[in-house]
Amino acid sequence: MSQKKIVSIEERIPKLKQARKKKANRRLVFYLSIFFILISIIIYLQSPLSNIRSVEVNGNSLLTEDKAIAQSGLNESTNIWTIDKSEIISALTSNPMVESAEVSRDFPWTVKIDLKEYKHIGYVKEESSYFPILGNGRVLNQSENVTFKGDAPLLLNFTEEEHLHRMTTELDKLPMNLLNLISEIHWQPTESSKNNILLYMNDGYVVSGSIRSFAEKMQLYPSIVSQLDPESEGIIHIGVGAYFEEFDTEEMEEAAAEEAE
Structure with a gap:
C-alpha cells in the first residue's frame, strides 16, 4: 500500500509568501505603468509637443491660403486637442467667398481645412x-x-x-x-x-x-x-x-x- 507524501504547513508557507509577493509586484508595476502613462499624457497635452505645426488648406481659389489660416484663428501656439471645429467653421464661413468648410485633425500635428467656395x-x-x-x-x-x-x-x-x-x-x-x-x-x-x-x-x-x-x-x-x-x-x-x-x-x-x- 502506497503512502501519500505529507507536506507540512511550515513547508508551504514560504512558497505562498513568494507567490503573493510576485503578485503584489506585478500589481505594483501595472499601477505604476498606468500612473506614468497618465502623467505622460498630461505633460504632452500641456506642452508645446501637442501644438499645431502645420495647417493644410484645400479647395480654395479666390481665398488665399494665408488668409484662410488667419481667418481660422489657428497658429503654432494652438493645441491640436483644444481646437473648436464649430468655431473655426463659423469663422471661415463668415467670409463671403466661402460657402462651407470642414475641419479635421491629421495627427500628430496637422489640421486640415477643406473649403467650398461660391462659384x-x-x-x-x-x-x-x-x-x-x-x-x-x-x-x-x-x-x-x-x-x-x-x-x-x-x-x-x-x-x-x-x-x-x-x-x-x-x-x-x-x-x-x-x-x-x-x-x-x-x-x-x-x-x-x-x-x-x-x-x-x-x-x-x-x-x-x-x-x-x-x-x-x-x-x-x-x-x-x-x-x-x-x-x-x-x-x-x-x-x-x-x-x-x-x-x-x-x-x-x-x-x-x-x-x-
Whole structure:
C-alpha cells in the first residue's frame, strides 16, 4: 500500500509568501505603468509637443491660403486637442467667398481645412478696377490687387443691382464648359424689356439673349455652333427662338472702311 507524501504547513508557507509577493509586484508595476502613462499624457497635452505645426488648406481659389489660416484663428501656439471645429467653421464661413468648410485633425500635428467656395462666375468693372462676382450675387469690391485674367466673363453696364443679381443667378447654373466660352456680357435694356443682353464669345460669335431663362437657353449654343460654317460671322439669337443671323457683308466692309479713314 502506497503512502501519500505529507507536506507540512511550515513547508508551504514560504512558497505562498513568494507567490503573493510576485503578485503584489506585478500589481505594483501595472499601477505604476498606468500612473506614468497618465502623467505622460498630461505633460504632452500641456506642452508645446501637442501644438499645431502645420495647417493644410484645400479647395480654395479666390481665398488665399494665408488668409484662410488667419481667418481660422489657428497658429503654432494652438493645441491640436483644444481646437473648436464649430468655431473655426463659423469663422471661415463668415467670409463671403466661402460657402462651407470642414475641419479635421491629421495627427500628430496637422489640421486640415477643406473649403467650398461660391462659384466665381465673372468680374464687374468699377472705374479702372475689376472685382470678382460670385454665384450668390456678391461683388467682392473689397478684394485687393484683382486683375481681369479672362478666366470668367466680364459683366458690363449692369447699373441696376436687381438685374445684376438675376444675371449672376443664371450664370451660376451654367456648367463650367459653357461659362468659360463667354468673354463679355453687356446689359442692353430697352423700354420694352430690361432683360436684353449681348454676349461676346471666346470663339468669335456674338449672342443676343435675355436674362430670363438664360441658363436653360444657353444649353443650345454648342449645338447651334456645330451646325455653322466656321468662316461665318453673325449673331446667334437665343431669346424667343434660337437661330443664326449672319452679318451683312457690305455693311461690315463699309464700317471697316470708315474706321480706316
